[in-house]
Amino acid sequence: MTTVSSRTAAPTEPALTPVREFRDVIGTFATGVTVLTAGEPAHAHGMTANAISSVSLEPRLVLACVSRTSAMITRLGKAGTRFILNILAHDQHELADRFSGRASSRPAIELDPWMGGSRLVGGLAAIACDLDALHDGGDHRIVVGRVVAQRREPKPRRPLIFYRGAYERLLAQPDMPGRTAAVRCGASPPQEKWTRARAVDAARDTSSAPIS
Numbered sequence: 001m002t003t004v005s006s007r008t009a010a011p012t013e014p015a016l017t018p019v020r021e022f023r024d025v026i027g028t029f030a031t032g033v034t035v036l037t038a039g040e041p042a043h044a045h046g047m048t049a050n051a052i053s054s055v056s057l058e059p060r061l062v063l064a065c066v067s068r069t070s071a072m073i074t075r076l077g078k079a080g081t082r083f084i085l086n087i088l089a090h091d092q093h094e095l096a097d098r099f100s101g102r103a104s105s106r107p108a109i110e111l112d113p114w115m116g117g118s119r120l121v122g123g124l125a126a127i128a129c130d131l132d133a134l135h136d137g138g139d140h141r142i143v144v145g146r147v148v149a150q151r152r153e154p155k156p157r158r159p160l161i162f163y164r165g166a167y168e169r170l171l172a173q174p175d176m177p178g179r180t181a182a183v184r185c186g187a188s189p190p191q192e193k194w195t196r197a198r199a200v201d202a203a204r205d206t207s208s209a210p211i212s
């Protein structure tokens with residue numbers, strides 16, 4: 001017979017998780033990277049976001065968690081506002097930095113008019129949404145978008161990955177066909193500047209991989 005003790009274990013975690021520690025913990029959840037755009041190319045506003053999720057298939061809904069202090073949330077404030085979720089490819093980390101306001105370089109930005117909004121050229125895919133609902137989410141707002149159109153680039157490419165505060169990319173493992181490994185590729189945070197050079201070297205090693 002199994003005996004269950006009613007004694008509660010002494011708490012080992014602090015009652016309040018410090019923000020830094022929370023960021024470090026949640027940062028272990030690897031994500032893709034998107035740039036949300038609102039408005040047509042001549043007046044577009046873009047913002048890098050990785051707090052993105054698919055919500056529902058019928059109807060097709062997605063969500064983005066957007067800071068209450070961002071310029072983007074002001075742009076998205078009105079019901080029915082069209083916005084586009086641009087899913088970035090591995091070589092677009094400079095754009096991710098640019099649209100998060102932390103760019104040291106000024107990469108060229110190519111925005112195409114699409115579905116009444118702006119599609120970032122060179123990405124993996126784009127999803128056009130109309131604002132469906134805005135919910136409270138602490139210091140962020142949960143933006144729910146109703147999908148009105150979607151497109152995927154015909155040539156498969158690898159995604160940009162954000163993991164533990166740095167950009168990574170997936171590389172083919174030559175000894176394991178069909179498998180990939182993550183390699184850092186961004187220049188952020190600053191102490192990890194070495195990672196980009198390493199990714200370029202690694203990419204050279206796997207240049208024969210079918211997916212670029």
Ligand SMILES: Cc1cc2nc3c(=O)[nH]c(=O)nc-3n(C[C@H](O)[C@H](O)[C@H](O)COP(=O)(O)OP(=O)(O)OC[C@H]3O[C@@H](n4cnc5c(N)ncnc54)[C@H](O)[C@@H]3O)c2cc1C
Nearest residue numbers: 044045046047048049050051066067070071072099100101
């Ligand atoms: C990987 C990553 C993921 C992130 N995920 C999230 C998230 O999920 N939610 C969240 O709230 N924040 C997220 N952020 C932070 C967010 O991207 C920044 O706080 C951003 O600065 C907020 O944008 P803003 O709308 O306030 O506009 P700003 O800070 O004014 O704009 C962002 C930058 O984009 C440039 N820009 C905007 N539009 C254009 C244009 N048309 N042409 C050229 N440049 C333009 C601006 O010049 C500025 O440098 C993330 C940042 C990173 C790096």
